[in-house]
Amino acid sequence: MERNMNRRELLIAAAALGAVAAAPGSLRFARAAEADKVAEAIAAITGGKTAQPGRVTLTAPAIAENGAVVPVSVEVASPMTQGEHVKSITIIADKNPQPRVISVNLTPDNGAAYLSVRMRLGETSPVRAFAVMSDGSVYAAEKSVKVTIGGCG
Amino acid sequence: MTMKTIFAALLAAPLLAAPAQAAETQSISDADLALYREGINPAEVLRNTGGDLFSKKMGPENLSCADCHEGTKPKATALQGAAAAYPKYNKTADRVMSLQLQINNCVEKGIKAEPYKLNSPEITALTLYVKSLSNGAPVQVATNGPAKEWHEVGRQVYEQRRGQRNLACKTCHDDLAGHTLRMQKLAAIGAGASHWPAYRMVNGDTFLIEQRFKQCMSNARMAPLKEGSDPMVALELYVTSLANGVKIETPGFVR
Amino acid sequence: MAETGKALIKLPGGYKKDDVIQAQTICIHPQDTGFGKDKEGKPIPAFHVTSVEVWYGEKKISDMEVHGAISKDPYISFKVRASHSAPLKVVWKDTKGNVYEQSAEIKV
Numbered sequence: 482m483e484r485n486m487n488r489r490e491l492l493i494a495a496a497a498l499g500a501v502a503a504a505p506g507s508l509r510f511a512r513a514a515e516a517d518k519v520a521e522a523i524a525a526i527t528g529g530k531t532a533q534p535g536r537v538t539l540t541a542p543a544i545a546e547n548g549a550v551v552p553v554s555v556e557v558a559s560p561m562t563q564g565e566h567v568k569s570i571t572i573i574a575d576k577n578p579q580p581r582v583i584s585v586n587l588t589p590d591n592g593a594a595y596l597s598v599r600m601r602l603g604e605t606s607p608v609r610a611f612a613v614m615s616d617g618s619v620y621a622a623e624k625s626v627k628v629t630i631g632g633c634g
Numbered sequence: 635m636t637m638k639t640i641f642a643a644l645l646a647a648p649l650l651a652a653p654a655q656a657a658e659t660q661s662i663s664d665a666d667l668a669l670y671r672e673g674i675n676p677a678e679v680l681r682n683t684g685g686d687l688f689s690k691k692m693g694p695e696n697l698s699c700a701d702c703h704e705g706t707k708p709k710a711t712a713l714q715g716a717a718a719a720y721p722k723y724n725k726t727a728d729r730v731m732s733l734q735l736q737i738n739n740c741v742e743k744g745i746k747a748e749p750y751k752l753n754s755p756e757i758t759a760l761t762l763y764v765k766s767l768s769n770g771a772p773v774q775v776a777t778n779g780p781a782k783e784w785h786e787v788g789r790q791v792y793e794q795r796r797g798q799r800n801l802a803c804k805t806c807h808d809d810l811a812g813h814t815l816r817m818q819k820l821a822a823i824g825a826g827a828s829h830w831p832a833y834r835m836v837n838g839d840t841f842l843i844e845q846r847f848k849q850c851m852s853n854a855r856m857a858p859l860k861e862g863s864d865p866m867v868a869l870e871l872y873v874t875s876l877a878n879g880v881k882i883e884t885p886g887f888v889r
Numbered sequence: 890m891a892e893t894g895k896a897l898i899k900l901p902g903g904y905k906k907d908d909v910i911q912a913q914t915i916c917i918h919p920q921d922t923g924f925g926k927d928k929e930g931k932p933i934p935a936f937h938v939t940s941v942e943v944w945y946g947e948k949k950i951s952d953m954e955v956h957g958a959i960s961k962d963p964y965i966s967f968k969v970r971a972s973h974s975a976p977l978k979v980v981w982k983d984t985k986g987n988v989y990e991q992s993a994e995i996k997v
Contacts, residue, residue, distance in 0.1 A: 542666035544817065546889050550835040550960045552669040561970075574958060578924050582958040585967065590950035592909030592970030599673065599960040601922075629817045674915040676962035679895045755892070838919075838961030 515576070522580040526571045526611045532621035539610040539622040548602045548628040553582075555610040557594035557620070561587075567594035569613045576606035602628045661819045670835075670887065677762065677833040677840040677885030680755070684763025687756060693747035699737075699760075702744065717768040718882060721871040723780040730784040732867050734761045734842055752861040758840055762831040766884045773828050773877040781871065784864075788872025791865050797856030803869075806854070818889070825880035827873050832886030840885060844870050892917040896991035898979060904971050906997035912943075913966045916981045916989055922957030938963050940982045945995070946975030971995050 523532075540554040559567045571584040582600050594612065602608070609623040688699045703713050720733040731739065734757050738749035750757040777785040795802040803823075806815070811822035830843035841849070844866050848858040859866040896916040904910045916938065923935025935957060943951040951967060959965070969977060974996045981989040 540669065542662055542669055544662045544666070546662045546667060546670060547836050549838065550670070552673065554669075554966075577958050578922075579956055579958065581954075581956050583953060583955050583965075585951060585953040587967075588950050590945060590948065590970060590972070591968055593968040595911070595966075595968045597673065597964075597966035599964045601920075601958045601960050627817075673964050673966065674897055674899060674913050676915055676917060676964075679892060679897055679915065679917050679962075682897075683892065683895070835960075 519573070519575045519580050522573050523609070523611070526569075526573075526584075526613065527619045530617070530619045532611060532619045534621070536620045537610050537612050537622040539608065539624050541608055541624050541626050543624075544627040544629075545602060548604070548630075550599045551602050551608075551626060551628070552597070552599050553608060553610075554597040555595070555612075555622075557612040559594045559612075559614070561589050561592055561594060563589050564615070566615050567612050568615050569611075570594060570596045571611045571613075572596070572598070572600070573609050573611075574600070574602055574606050575609070576604050577602065602626055604628055661814050661817050675833055675885050675887045676838075677831065677887070680759050680840050681762050681766050681885060683755075684759035684761070684766075687760050688763055692741070693745040695746065697745045699740070699745075713764055713767045715768050715771045717765040718771045718774045719776070721775060721781075721784075721867055721874060723776065723784075725780075728780075729864075730781055730867055730871055732844065732862070732870050733765060734844075735862055735867065737761060737764060753845065758831060758842055758845075761842055762840065762885055765831060765882065768882045769884060770881055772879050772881055773825075773874060775871060775874050775878060777871070777875045777878075784868045784871050785875060787865065788868035788870070788875075791859070791869040792872055797851075797854060799855045801854045801856065803850070823873055823876050825877040827870075827877040828880045829883050829886030829888070831884055832888045835887070835889055843873070847873075893919065894981075894987060894989040896979070896981065896989055898977065898991050898993040900977070900993050900995065904997070907970060907972055909968050909970050910995075911966060911968050912977060912979075912993070913964070914941075914979050914991070915962060915964050916991075917962050918981070918983065920957055920959060920961045920963060924957070935984050938981050938983050941965060942980040942982075943967065943969070944976075944978040944980070945969060946973070969995070971997050973997060 536558045538556045541551060545551045553572060555570050555572065557567045557570065559565065561567065566589050567587050569584060569586050572582040573580040574582055583598055585596050587594055605625070605627045607623050607625050609621060612620045614620070691698045703711055717733055720736065721730050722736070724731045724736065727739065734752060737757065737760055741747050742749045750760070792803045795805070806820045807823045810820050813820050827843060830846065831840055833840045834846070844861050847866065847869060848861065851858040859869070894917065896914065899913040901910055918938050919936060920938065921933050921936040925933045927933055937957045938955045938959065941953040941955055942949055950969065953965070955963065976992045977995050978990060978992040
């Protein structure tokens, strides 16, 4: 939120002064830095492995009622036996100042690979769920959630 | 959107097409809204705190609400279902009292202890607790007899345009109900009062309905009415009467 | 009337031995991210839950790393196989080193 406002003010000020050339450059830089942060967060989870689609069901509203509380659930298909189970589920939100939201380590005693939380989204953003399996494979799902400063407050 | 465009949008409202359609694609769907209802309402913790306060011994005679309202004393009056009638006319005080005013009245006159501030977490916890004892009972506030005048004043407050944007509660909650304003559905008040006190997600806190009125008035750029004031109690009576017949379900969990 | 640290655990009813049940938990906590500012523009220091441990009897069955992006009054739900009667204990820790605990009995 804070960053958005500053960026907008910067654009308005720059345009007013006719120094438009400066603004796109800083915008580009900010976007690249954000992409780096997300890539870093993902690499920390996957260990560089490519996350495969499937097995992970990510449930979140398409439009959030508000950004302060967004219900997100993750379910991963797995027998959760000693030989084959989900070791961890991690949720990240690309556009949050800190993309990592929560990470849970699971064991067969959990019976099912399931996590449901209420989280904050600073702005419209992809939300990603990663599941790391006991055999080291990684699965992921993502969903874009729209957030706005809604209504009258 | 600037204030000017919002105001223009409101004035142009009668010209807008099919409000239901617009709401469907621009704000949260009912199915997604249901996701919010799964899970624990943080206000339930506050209700338990209210329960503790209900049993707390206070005042010169070391009394608690529970002593008169839960105990086995011959004159004990259980409060199950009682909150359904509030705001309610109080004969001794010769005025309509909201539940929170009545609780404070009891604390002051019955227990002889210092009443709680009307925007304190204590009064919110206690009011929530007492109201929750009526969960499942239909709202049943009297709108005639001695309450009639208060109900009428409440209606006038609800319908009175005032403030910077010349809005009334009625403007958004009746005239424009169903339309979408900045990706939020404008809802008719309807039975809303039946699920207050409620936890508001955007604040991360639990509020009494009159506190919600203050927040709403602020957003609509009207001078907020003072909590516990006569027009505020009248407004609460009017809004609660709109929920007559609807089952109380507290704490609510709202935006 | 400090509510911070007060917690609730909800378990379903009517489960049998070895059923996988859903545990819902909530812990009252402001979850200040450290990115926010107060009315005067001063930064509000981070104060949020950082970890959650789930103990089933004597065994830790799950642990979590929690960040400020979890909403105020953290709601976290997970599942557990009700293999034996024992307390399900949840332990929350926050940035200030506070430790909060709550338990619910699993009975089969």
